[in-house]
Amino acid sequence: MESIKTQIYPNQQQKELIEKTFGCTRFIYNKCLEQQIKNHEQSQKFINKYGMCKWITGFKKEYEWLKEVENKPLQYSVFNLESAYKRFFREHKGFPNFKSKNGKQSYKTDVHIYVEKHWVKLPKMDKIRVFEKLPDIKPKQIIVSKDSGKYYISISFDKQREKIETSGEIGIDLGLKDFAIFSDGTKVKNHKFIKNSEKQLAKLQKRLSRTKKCSNRRKVAKLKVSRCYQKIRNQRQDFLHKLTTAIAKQYKYVAIENLSVSNMVKNHCLAKSISDVALGEFRRQLEYKLKWNGGELAVIGRFEPSSKTCSNCGFIKKDLKLSDRKWVCEKCGTSHDRDINAAKNILNFSHSPMERREGGVEICAIS
Numbered sequence: 001m002e003s004i005k006t007q008i009y010p011n012q013q014q015k016e017l018i019e020k021t022f023g024c025t026r027f028i029y030n031k032c033l034e035q036q037i038k039n040h041e042q043s044q045k046f047i048n049k050y051g052m053c054k055w056i057t058g059f060k061k062e063y064e065w066l067k068e069v070e071n072k073p074l075q076y077s078v079f080n081l082e083s084a085y086k087r088f089f090r091e092h093k094g095f096p097n098f099k100s101k102n103g104k105q106s107y108k109t110d111v112h113i114y115v116e117k118h119w120v121k122l123p124k125m126d127k128i129r130v131f132e133k134l135p136d137i138k139p140k141q142i143i144v145s146k147d148s149g150k151y152y153i154s155i156s157f158d159k160q161r162e163k164i165e166t167s168g169e170i171g172i173d174l175g176l177k178d179f180a181i182f183s184d185g186t187k188v189k190n191h192k193f194i195k196n197s198e199k200q201l202a203k204l205q206k207r208l209s210r211t212k213k214c215s216n217r218r219k220v221a222k223l224k225v226s227r228c229y230q231k232i233r234n235q236r237q238d239f240l241h242k243l244t245t246a247i248a249k250q251y252k253y254v255a256i257e258n259l260s261v262s263n264m265v266k267n268h269c270l271a272k273s274i275s276d277v278a279l280g281e282f283r284r285q286l287e288y289k290l291k292w293n294g295g296e297l298a299v300i301g302r303f304e305p306s307s308k309t310c311s312n313c314g315f316i317k318k319d320l321k322l323s324d325r326k327w328v329c330e331k332c333g334t335s336h337d338r339d340i341n342a343a344k345n346i347l348n349f350s351h352s353p354m355e356r357r358e359g360g361v362e363i364c365a366i367s
């Protein structure tokens with residue numbers, strides 16, 4: 001199964017029902033946990049999820065308001081509790097915790113759901129607007145969640161999907177100044193607004209570090225930092241989705257470098273962590289979008305002197321400095337742009353039979 005996570009924009013009425021469902025699933029989870037603990041004290045066995053589902057019926061008689069929300073999320077909530085217990089029993093992970101309304105909120109459902117291009121339909125609700133254009137899929141499960149005041153859905157679905165005919169291949173070098181450099185010479189700039197938000201984030205974090213612990217000002221500063229993170233996340237997702245969709249629509253075969261090696265550049269800590277997330281997300285999106293269209297993503301798994309090798313004849317220019325943006329091959333006379341040459345090498349390298357045999361190239365495609 002594949003999944004997509006994206007932001008949704010519920011209206012006031014929808015928000016209220018979503019919040020109510022968060023509350024009810026949390027209530028059921030905690031009630032059942034309480035009951036399990038009580039049972040245990042009276043030395044009775046653990047009651048499994050089906051047993052707990054029967055408890056839900058009982059709770060509904062006692063607490064009428066539980067009937068206002070859909071039943072499925074309540075069932076999933078006890079399924080989660082059972083999984084938490086299993087982890088505790090089998091893997092000796094911590095004892096299940098009571099859920100707090102301050103923690104991350106979410107619920108799962110799988111009936112009466114469907115998606116359209118820009119909409120998602122959930123039970124008991126009109127259609128909800130979705131941030132990105134959704135593919136033509138039949139959802140199996142939907143998880144609704146809330147983070148920093150924003151609402152999200154994660155849709156799981158089967159892979160089967162109509163394919164777009166694509167052809168051609170491209171190598172992509174990922175960088176910091178330019179976000180991506182293509183082997184055909186295209187350069188994709190890092191967006192300026194992301195840079196601006198990063199600057200703002202650094203400022204807000206500095207302000208936060210100056211506030212006293214447990215003070216009101218700290219709370220406010222914390223919220224501002226988390227809103228700013230959110231803004232960066234949204235801008236980045238928007239940018240990445242547009243880019244990866246365009247690539248996956250045009251090419252059948254894409255080669256990139258393994259991200260942990262491509263991003264070895266020394267950098268300011270914050271900017272680096274943000275760029276790491278962006279690169280990871282870029283790969284994730286590109287991989288699933290290529291697979292949708294029946295394409296392939298080749299990931300080069302180890303470091304290669306990709307900027308020093310001539311992509312035309314294989315000559316290695318050992319004395320190439322980091323400051324040399326352009327150079328001419330001594331052997332074949334080809335003039336190179338450093339980054340474009342690197343992207344060409346990534347593509348060439350990904351086709352190397354020896355590297356493929358020895359696991360130097362990871363191919364991600366639908367099996």
Ligand SMILES: [Zn+2]
Pocket residue numbers: 310311312313314315329330331332333334
């Ligand atoms: Zn050459």
